[in-house]
Amino acid sequence: MECDASGIRRLKGTGLSPYFNTSKKTRALAPDGLRLCFAPAVASVLLLIAAVTLPAVAQSDSGTTLHVDVKLVNVFVNVTDKNGAIVGSLTRDDFRIAEDGRLQSIAVFERQSEMPLNLTLAIDTSGSVYKDMSAEQAAAKRFVHALMRPQDKMSLLEFATDVRVLTSFTNKVSQIDHGLGMLRGGPSTALYDAIYLGSQGLGNFDGRKVLVIISDGDDTAEDTTYAQALEQALRNEVMIYSLIDVPIEASAGRDLRGEHALITLAEQTGGKSFYVNEGGLDKAFARVSEDLRTQYLLGYYPKNQEPGRVFHRVQVTIPRAADSEFNIRSRTGYYADSPVKND
Numbered sequence: 001m002e003c004d005a006s007g008i009r010r011l012k013g014t015g016l017s018p019y020f021n022t023s024k025k026t027r028a029l030a031p032d033g034l035r036l037c038f039a040p041a042v043a044s045v046l047l048l049i050a051a052v053t054l055p056a057v058a059q060s061d062s063g064t065t066l067h068v069d070v071k072l073v074n075v076f077v078n079v080t081d082k083n084g085a086i087v088g089s090l091t092r093d094d095f096r097i098a099e100d101g102r103l104q105s106i107a108v109f110e111r112q113s114e115m116p117l118n119l120t121l122a123i124d125t126s127g128s129v130y131k132d133m134s135a136e137q138a139a140a141k142r143f144v145h146a147l148m149r150p151q152d153k154m155s156l157l158e159f160a161t162d163v164r165v166l167t168s169f170t171n172k173v174s175q176i177d178h179g180l181g182m183l184r185g186g187p188s189t190a191l192y193d194a195i196y197l198g199s200q201g202l203g204n205f206d207g208r209k210v211l212v213i214i215s216d217g218d219d220t221a222e223d224t225t226y227a228q229a230l231e232q233a234l235r236n237e238v239m240i241y242s243l244i245d246v247p248i249e250a251s252a253g254r255d256l257r258g259e260h261a262l263i264t265l266a267e268q269t270g271g272k273s274f275y276v277n278e279g280g281l282d283k284a285f286a287r288v289s290e291d292l293r294t295q296y297l298l299g300y301y302p303k304n305q306e307p308g309r310v311f312h313r314v315q316v317t318i319p320r321a322a323d324s325e326f327n328i329r330s331r332t333g334y335y336a337d338s339p340v341k342n343d
Contacts, residue, residue: 071301071302071337072107072108072299072300072301073099073299073300073301073302073314073334074108074237074297074298074299075097075270075297075298075299075300075314075316075330075331076112076208076239076270076295076296076297076330076331077095077270077295077296077297077298077316077328077329077330078270078272078291078294078295078296078328078329078330079296079318079326079327079328079329080326080327080329081325081326081327082324082325082326082327084327086290086291086294087326088111088294090296090318091109092106092109094318094320095109095296095298095316095317095318096316096317096318096319097298097300097314097315097316097317098314098315098317099300099302099305099312099313099314100305100306100309100312100313101313101315102303102304102305102306104300104301104302104303105300105301105303106298106299106300107299107300107301108297108298108299108300109296109297109298109299110296110297111294111295111296111297112208112294112295112296112297114151115207115208115297116151116152116153116207116208117147117149117151117152117153117207117208117210117292118152118153118154118169118202118205118207118208118209118210119147119152119153119154119155119209119210119211119212120154120155120156120157120198120201120202120210120211120212121140121143121144121154121155121156121157121176121212121214122157122158122159122194122195122198122211122212122213122214122215123136123140123156123157123158123159123183123214123215124158124159124160124189124191124194124213124214124215124216124245125158125159125160125183125184125185125186126159126160126161126185126186126187126188126189126218126220127160127185127186127187128189128216128218129214129215129216129245132245132276132281133183133185135281136183136214136245136281137180137181137183139280139281139282139285140180140214140281140285141176141177141180142282142285143282143285143286143288143289144173144176144177144180145173146285146286146289147289147292148171148173148176149171150171151171152171153169153170153171153205154167154169154170154171154176155167155168155169155170155201156176156179156180157194157197157198158182158183158184159189159190159191159193159194159215160184160185160186160187160188160189160190161186161187161188161190161221162186162190162193163190163193163194163197163198165201166179166180166182166183167179169201169205188220188221189215189218189219189220189221190219190221190223190224191213191215191217191218191219191221191229191258192219192221192223192224192225192226192228192229193221193223193224194213195211195213195224195229195230195232195233195240195265196224196228196229196232198211198238199211199229199232199233199235199236199238200232200236202236202238203235203236203237203238208239208292208295209236209237209238209239210238210239210240210241210271210292211233211238211239211240211241211271212240212241212243212288213240213241213242213243213262214243214245214276214281215242215243215244215245215258215262216244216245216246216258216259217242217244217257217258217259217260217261217262218258219258219261226261226265229265230265230268230269231335233265233268233269234268234269234331234332234333234334234335235334235335237331237334238269239269239270239271239331240265240266240269240271241266241271241272241273241274241288241291242262242263242265242266242271242272242273242274243273243274243276243281243284243285243288244259244262244263244273244274244275244276245276245277245281246259246275246276246277267329267332268331268332269331269332270329270330270331270332271329272287272288272291272329274287274288298316298330305336309336310335310336311333311334311335311336312333312334312335312336313332313333314330314331314332314333314334316328316330
């Protein structure tokens with residue numbers, strides 16, 4: 001391998017370009033097995049983007065310069081009752097939303113059933129779960145065919161020792177089917193790399209962004225950390241759905257810490273986790289599909305933000321109901337591109 005003048009690493013003699021670049025990670029492989037590296041020329045592009053996306057500057061009465069980011073914050077919310085049934089009949093007035101404990105005004109309210117969906121399906125093909133590969137392929141195909149609509153886009157990743165992009169974002173189910181036929185195994189599990197890179201890829205889109213992961217949670221690549229993966233998902237507004245494929249029922253041979261990580265990643269991003277052995281992969285996929293078809297979108301323009309805070313915690317409640325009546329799921333917060341600060 002060698003890098004050309006643009007800094008993109010290519011396979012010698014191919015001249016092929018990668019699916020995407022990243023300045024943070026270099027473990028993603030394009031469909032042809034291409035390994036990526038960061039192009040230095042991208043730095044100038046990033047500077048140009050920064051120049052046109054800086055927050056507005058306002059002058060206060062005291063003469064202090066205030067930098068204020070007035071970006072609309074979108075929060076996708078799922079609500080179930082105490083029996084686990086999805087609640088889809090709530091109105092704007094039912095919800096309250098607070099940022100860092102400060103009540104916010106809901107500027108946007110929608111029930112999300114028709115909004116386009118951007119979804120990445122990431123499948124663990126490491127040795128610990130490879131035994132289930134044929135069943136996963138068949139169930140994933142059924143899921144894709146049942147879920148995909150013309151307005152939706154999906155990509156397919158597999159992760160073992162490396163992360164490979166098998167299919168880039170498309171609304172053609174035939175291309176996803178083809179990618180599912182290209183799954184192959186590997187000795188290690190780059191789980192957090194897959195979450196990091198999958199979240200980056202989804203970050204290029206607007207609207208609903210979902211990462212569905214099939215894995216036992218056993219990360220053995222030790223490149224990206226749990227914290228880095230979670231931060232990248234939150235920064236890119238990605239909801240994680242973890243389909244946990246347990247190798248055996250007994251505790252021996254199970255990575256309980258990895259399973260807990262997959263559960264927590266889902267909880268922190270507003271997604272959900274399911275155990276594959278509870279009804280099989282088809283049932284898990286069906287529950288993901290149902291969850292995505294009945295969501296609420298709450299949008300607000302932050303007011304009274306605390307100066308200097310980079311991560312803002314978001315809490316959604318339904319004040320008229322007792323705490324035990326509804327289970328409310330949404331991302332726990334977001335990273336501000338430009339935190340409020342005083343000069």
